Amino acid sequence: MPRSIGILTAGGDSPGLNAAIRAVGKAAQRAYGMHVIGFYDGFLGLMQNRFVRFDSDSLSGILTRGGTVLGTSRAKVDKMEMGDGRRMDMRPLMRDVVDQHDLEALVVLGGDGTMRNALKLEEVGIKVLALPKTIDNDVSGTDVTFGFDTAMGIATEAIDRLHSTAHSHHRIILAEVMGHDVGWLALGAGLAGGADVILIPEIPYDIEAIASSIQTRKAAGSAFSIIAAAEGAYSREDNKARAALRAEVETADDDRKPDLKARLSALDKAPRTENLADALEEATGLESRVTILGHVQRGGTPSPADRLLATRLGTATASYIADGVHGVLVAARGETTEAVPLKEIAGVTKFVPLDHPWIDSARSLGIVLGD
């Protein structure tokens, strides 16, 4: 009996997913004679047993395509939304589907949330190998995730383009960059795009310090500034307020919790970048504008670096499966790959370390990091 494997993509889409599907699938078929099936829409499609059988033809022509040919969802394996307010542990059903197809392994392509789901599937006896994809680059245990390089390229180009218009109008322009709770994308694109100020979640910012740096630039003859602001960056005050509310939620009685959670959610949903733009306009007298880069950063064809990363991690995954390895993240380590136990990395967010060389470079160049 030929061996069979399954593949699915979960979480937000990311450039390089199709390159990885192709690499895992083709290597499994060609090098190891395995059968390959893909499940649609992440863990939801696995539970519903919605799948496609891949032959080598159906894996051709997808290397350069953005998004994921399998579709994706943010469904959680042990807390799946039932549409009526209930959340249920659907892992037994998924286990049945895996048994029905006699899958030797399930390959899941995802970010930090997917790593947690992957570990939870291992706990019910499904053999899982995970690949790190996300534009946020926040998966621990790997040097880098695929999707990050492409998104950084798009955000950098946007910052490049904002320079000329900011310069012409003597304005402050804030480019809001994705990245969820981490600052890799804003820091990388901000540095590559020559931003004057870079704001990341790891360094809560002081509005007065930013305003004063802009005024200093203005006095020196540069009456425009570019700010790369991570979507998850908060001012010092907001950060303190969030920490206090979070601590209160932990200890509050059940009847106070909804109110505290609503206040926390209002803080999180506030248009921070727009509010910062208004505050800087008032403090500096310079007009300000906000450009939210949004999902454009996740769309379109992957960069060569992401195609290469997805391809080498994908082909390595097939050989790990052939060797019986599972319960791991197939991670990039320098030029090689490493199978890192999911137990070590699931639920561990990779923040930008404050002594990272990109931070050092930014500081050496006089780029303001908001502190």
Ligand code: F6P
């Ligand atoms: O995780 C990738 C990401 O693009 C984050 O940077 C962003 O915060 C989030 O997904 C947006 O999610 P959605 O596409 O569900 O709005």
